[in-house]
Amino acid sequence: MRSVLIAAAVGLVISILLTPLAIRAFRRQGLGQEIRDDGPESHLSKKGTPTMGGTVIVGATVVGYLAAHLAFVGQDNWGFSATGLLLLFLMVGMGTVGFLDDYLKIRHRRSLGLNKTAKLVGQLVIGVTFAVLAINFPSNGITPASTVVSYVRDIAPLALGPIAFVILAYLFIAGFSNAVNLTDGLDGLAAGSSAMVLASYIVISFWQFTHDCANELIEGCYTVRDPLDVTLVAAAGMGACLGFLWWNTSPARIFMGDTGSLALGGLLSGLAIVTRTELLLVVLGGLFVAVTLSVVIQVAFFRATRRRVFRMAPLHHHFELAGWTENTVIVRFWLVTGMAVGFGLGLFYADWLSFVGL
Numbered sequence: 001m002r003s004v005l006i007a008a009a010v011g012l013v014i015s016i017l018l019t020p021l022a023i024r025a026f027r028r029q030g031l032g033q034e035i036r037d038d039g040p041e042s043h044l045s046k047k048g049t050p051t052m053g054g055t056v057i058v059g060a061t062v063v064g065y066l067a068a069h070l071a072f073v074g075q076d077n078w079g080f081s082a083t084g085l086l087l088l089f090l091m092v093g094m095g096t097v098g099f100l101d102d103y104l105k106i107r108h109r110r111s112l113g114l115n116k117t118a119k120l121v122g123q124l125v126i127g128v129t130f131a132v133l134a135i136n137f138p139s140n141g142i143t144p145a146s147t148v149v150s151y152v153r154d155i156a157p158l159a160l161g162p163i164a165f166v167i168l169a170y171l172f173i174a175g176f177s178n179a180v181n182l183t184d185g186l187d188g189l190a191a192g193s194s195a196m197v198l199a200s201y202i203v204i205s206f207w208q209f210t211h212d213c214a215n216e217l218i219e220g221c222y223t224v225r226d227p228l229d230v231t232l233v234a235a236a237g238m239g240a241c242l243g244f245l246w247w248n249t250s251p252a253r254i255f256m257g258d259t260g261s262l263a264l265g266g267l268l269s270g271l272a273i274v275t276r277t278e279l280l281l282v283v284l285g286g287l288f289v290a291v292t293l294s295v296v297i298q299v300a301f302f303r304a305t306r307r308r309v310f311r312m313a314p315l316h317h318h319f320e321l322a323g324w325t326e327n328t329v330i331v332r333f334w335l336v337t338g339m340a341v342g343f344g345l346g347l348f349y350a351d352w353l354s355f356v357g358l
Helices: 002-028 041-046 054-070 082-108 116-134 162-183 189-210 227-248 257-274 278-284 286-305 315-321 326-356
Strands: 148-150 154-159
Touching (some): 002 227, 082 116, 082 162, 116 162, 116 257, 162 286, 189 278
């Protein structure tokens, strides 16, 4: 438990201390955010706000994870695990794709960075590499990921072959990384919501660690690899998000940019895959799903009828144009995320209760 606290604390401290340094450095380099001309008028004043703050989130997460391990050098089972390193690879890799996107936006002084093809290729390379590696490196016959579709556990009838799993995992990773990216449109919205979902994965993975079939075969135990190391990654990520949120709340002094949103989306999807809770993430991250669906519905309906369902997509901009203040939208969407996380954790715990007969 001490290692979990260290990971979260170091991630928090590194993020909260380094973010103002990043703000000054990015401002000196002229790395300011470009704003959509067709967005809410209130956002035009944000033009030039330093972006790419996601580099701090990614760095703080990695350092928090490393610190939690280095604090216990020489003790039994202190070493790094394949699962933890794969999660960091996925986060850093998706963050790199986002960094290139952010850099091109700033370089060309427009709100569009990488073209769709280049962005998808980048996500494809990182997502497929993660998926292929995750079904290797067995320990006691258990690999970091399973080729079975999961909800709270693996759903046995939905077993996939390795190729089908890699394809599905890529779609899942790309989908969720883009979902967080779409949600990152208001000050602190994505960072706060991601912190809550990461907190839920601290609970889930630590519960799996304390009820791991590798330690004791009991009713309801979990067949997962390296659950404690997964907890460390989730804790470091949550701490990094909270530290960044200190500077990112309205009015934001820095934006995470695609660097942060793609990295966090990749991390969340990776956590779901290695904890065998892929479909549960749809509940835990219900806000991200709703925001993405609003864009899909808007585009599909407009193409079919030349009319719009929402005043503007993604969903948070619809409520802004309906008269809600930015802070009202943010807080209410955080409340939605909190309720989704509570409901998702309830589903997770109810599954365990069904095994122990309570």
